[in-house]
Amino acid sequence: xxxxxxxxxxxxxxxxxxxxxxxxxxxxxxxxxxxxxxxxxxxxxxxxxxxxxxxxxxxxxxxxxxxxxxxxxxxxxxxxxxxxxxxxxxxxxxxxxxxxxxxxxxxxxxxxxxxxxxxxxxxxxxxxxxxxxxxxxxxxxxxxxxxxxxxxxxxxxxxxxxxxxxxxxxxxxxxxxxxxxxxxxxxxxxxxxxxxxxxxxxxxxxxxxxxxxxxxxxxxxxxxxxxxxxxxxxxxxxxxxxxxxxxxxxxxxxxxxxxxxxxxxxxxxxxxxxxxxxxxxxxxxxxxxxxxxxxxxxxxxxxxxxxxxxxxxxxxxxxxxxxxxxxxxxxxxxxxxxxxxxxxxxxxxxxxxx
Amino acid sequence: xxxxxxxxxxxxxxxxxxxxxxxxxxxxxxxxxxxxxxxxxxxxxxxxxxxxxxxxxxxxxxxxxxxxxxxxxxxxxxxxxxxxxxxxxxxxxxxxxxxxxxxxxxxxxxxxxxxxxxxxxxxxxxxxxxxxxxxxxxxxxxxxxxxxxxxxxxxxxxxxxxxxxxxxxxxxxxxxxxxxxxxxxxxxxxxxxxxxxxxxxxxxxxxxxxxxxxxxxxxxxxxxxxxxxxxxxxxxxxxxxxxxxxxxxxxxxxxxxxxxxxxxxxxxxxxxxxxxxxxxxxxxxxxxxxxxxxxxxxxxxxxxxxxxxxxxxxxxxxxxxxxxxx
Numbered sequence: 001x002x003x004x005x006x007x008x009x010x011x012x013x014x015x016x017x018x019x020x021x022x023x024x025x026x027x028x029x030x031x032x033x034x035x036x037x038x039x040x041x042x043x044x045x046x047x048x049x050x051x052x053x054x055x056x057x058x059x060x061x062x063x064x065x066x067x068x069x070x071x072x073x074x075x076x077x078x079x080x081x082x083x084x085x086x087x088x089x090x091x092x093x094x095x096x097x098x099x100x101x102x103x104x105x106x107x108x109x110x111x112x113x114x115x116x117x118x119x120x121x122x123x124x125x126x127x128x129x130x131x132x133x134x135x136x137x138x139x140x141x142x143x144x145x146x147x148x149x150x151x152x153x154x155x156x157x158x159x160x161x162x163x164x165x166x167x168x169x170x171x172x173x174x175x176x177x178x179x180x181x182x183x184x185x186x187x188x189x190x191x192x193x194x195x196x197x198x199x200x201x202x203x204x205x206x207x208x209x210x211x212x213x214x215x216x217x218x219x220x221x222x223x224x225x226x227x228x229x230x231x232x233x234x235x236x237x238x239x240x241x242x243x244x245x246x247x248x249x250x251x252x253x254x255x256x257x258x259x260x261x262x263x264x265x266x267x268x269x270x271x272x273x274x275x276x277x278x279x280x281x282x283x284x285x286x287x288x289x290x291x292x293x294x295x296x297x298x299x300x301x302x303x304x305x306x307x308x309x310x311x312x313x314x315x316x317x318x319x320x321x322x323x324x325x326x327x328x329x330x331x332x333x334x335x336x337x338x339x340x341x342x343x344x345x346x347x348x349x350x351x352x353x354x
Numbered sequence: 355x356x357x358x359x360x361x362x363x364x365x366x367x368x369x370x371x372x373x374x375x376x377x378x379x380x381x382x383x384x385x386x387x388x389x390x391x392x393x394x395x396x397x398x399x400x401x402x403x404x405x406x407x408x409x410x411x412x413x414x415x416x417x418x419x420x421x422x423x424x425x426x427x428x429x430x431x432x433x434x435x436x437x438x439x440x441x442x443x444x445x446x447x448x449x450x451x452x453x454x455x456x457x458x459x460x461x462x463x464x465x466x467x468x469x470x471x472x473x474x475x476x477x478x479x480x481x482x483x484x485x486x487x488x489x490x491x492x493x494x495x496x497x498x499x500x501x502x503x504x505x506x507x508x509x510x511x512x513x514x515x516x517x518x519x520x521x522x523x524x525x526x527x528x529x530x531x532x533x534x535x536x537x538x539x540x541x542x543x544x545x546x547x548x549x550x551x552x553x554x555x556x557x558x559x560x561x562x563x564x565x566x567x568x569x570x571x572x573x574x575x576x577x578x579x580x581x582x583x584x585x586x587x588x589x590x591x592x593x594x595x596x597x598x599x600x601x602x603x604x605x606x607x608x609x610x611x612x613x614x615x616x617x618x619x620x621x622x623x624x625x626x627x628x629x630x631x632x633x634x635x636x637x638x639x640x641x642x643x644x645x646x647x648x649x650x651x652x653x654x655x656x657x658x659x660x661x662x663x664x665x666x667x668x669x670x671x672x673x674x675x676x677x678x679x680x
Contacts (some may be wrong), residue, residue: 137419147427
């Protein structure tokens with residue numbers, strides 16, 4: 001017997017849970033201004049998250065999927081992408097979406113049950129949130145294929161969770177992306193839980209990153225609570241994709257500090273000790289510790305930022321609440337480019353004209 | 355004008371539209387070098403290059419999902435699913451994504467894509483190769499479902515499907531692929547979508563059908579004519595959205611209607627047409643609408659499929675029943 005193939009999966013971390021640099025920081029992170037900018041986004045994401053949950057709890061928003069604890073993954077992915085790349089999100093990447101120009105009001109509209117929240121005024125070609133798990137992995141393959149066919153230097157970034165890596169669509173998409181060496185980055189947020197099913201029950205694979213290797217692409221693992229590590233991995237993967245080097249899968253290790261959604265009660269399937277331990281690793285505290293030790297941040301700046309974020313979120317929430325509900329006619333709008341005659345009568349009935 | 359088969363007409367339309375519009379791409383299993391298992395894409399890879407005629411991995415959900423990504427990003431993909439029996443795994447993508455992309459993004463993104471797949475029994479194929487899933491697709495909002503029945507209509511309707519700005523499921527009657535030839539002018543003229551075609555005029559009964567059952571229904575009309583019964587034959591062609599008006603107009607003249615499909619009876623598309631007539635044409639009907647359908651059984655293996663598919667005799671018997679109703 002001989003070995004015909006051998007693989008390794010690398011793990012990367014720059015800031016440890018105490019905010020201490022354990023490796024020399026990459027170029028972008030040596031400028032504290034860049035890290036402060038990321039920090040500000042992460043704090044905004046958390047303020048948005050808290051507001052969304054408050055709105056839901058008071059009956060002013062539909063079911064909401066919190067991104068609590070995912071701020072570093074969101075900021076790392078969102079800051080690395082170019083404007084004309086295409087982002088294909090799931091429901092836990094509202095932070096990336098914000099950074100790409102989706103407005104807070106649009107996000108509130110979406111979770112408030114209004115399709116107009118998917119008509120992003122900013123990133124016109126980004127996909128709407130994919131709720132059916134991993135289906136959008138195949139969409140990303142099509143998007144990236146179109147970019148390649150037109151010889152563009154754009155990249156498709158497909159975000160997914162650990163649960164999605166169990167799906168057939170994930171394997172079908174990865175396999176094709178590897179085969180065609182497409183300009184694609186798969187940003188897998190491994191938050192340890194697919195609703196109530198823990199990571200170790202989902203798959204016997206040692207890492208999720210190694211699933212990429214079977215598809216002939218690089219798979220790497222990063223500390224998903226370390227925004228520097230996520231951003232650096234994204235920078236490398238995007239540059240490689242733009243240079244024709246094909247796709248990459250990044251598994252970012254983090255923890256879902258919230259319930260799955262506001263309709264879930266995580267205490268049914270996991271204990272408080274585990275969650276308490278995870279809070280010690282959370283991404284915002286870590287980056288703040290680093291910035292404060294570096295004198296790039298202080299309490300006055302923190303207080304001002306919190307005030308600013310809360311005001312911004314409050315104003316957007318109010319704008320959402322002030323938006324009149326859609327009319328019944330809008331059920332039929334945009335169903336087809338032009339509503340077929342056969343359905344015009346149904347629309348009239350919906351409007352009460354019949 | 356050349357006499358060509360239905361599958362050659364498909365090929366002709368694909369080539370014509372790829373020539374006219376460089377955003378059109380063809381993808382699927384074995385569609386490239388091999389030209390497709392039925393040769394519907396024969397010669398396209400050589401003519402337009404492997405970039406626009408892609409052999410995909412063997413993964414139907416990928417093919418449909420990829421087409422969605424391509425379409426949203428500005429291409430016009432025409433995806434081939436090798437047999438309708440393998441298209442069931444594409445329904446998730448078509449229903450959850452293709453059919454609602456325009457709607458949920460308020461028109462920001464759309465899916466101008468075609469999913470072609472051969473359907474129907476009668477070619478002595480292995481299991482899963484004889485399916486008639488049209489009513490499953492017709493149930494999906496936001497898409498069109500088209501099912502041609504002749505080379506000329508296949509050519510025109512496929513051009514229309516590719517040019518349509520919304521997703522189209524384009525079902526192709528496998529057993530008609532090479533059953534007969536017809537003159538087809540390669541003039542780039544699309545046939546109208548969302549419209550039924552009246553193939554034969556008649557006064558006593560309206561026979562409504564589509565796709566693979568059209569020739570058999572026309573043959574039944576011929577035989578009925580010999581017996582002094584004048585049957586009108588309507589080819590539905592676009593199942594979704596349905597041009598019920600043409601059927602209503604015909605039934606207003608004939609007073610009797612028989613709907614013919616080889617799909618299993620329960621929730622078949624014949625049921626939808628019968629329901630439409632019950633709602634809109636009750637006072638014009640001289641007899642209950644008859645459905646001639648496949649049975650509510652699994653499509654049998656090839657040795658029995660001739661007993662499964664409705665033939666002339668079953669159609670004529672249904673017509674007689676309608677005529678006998680007082």
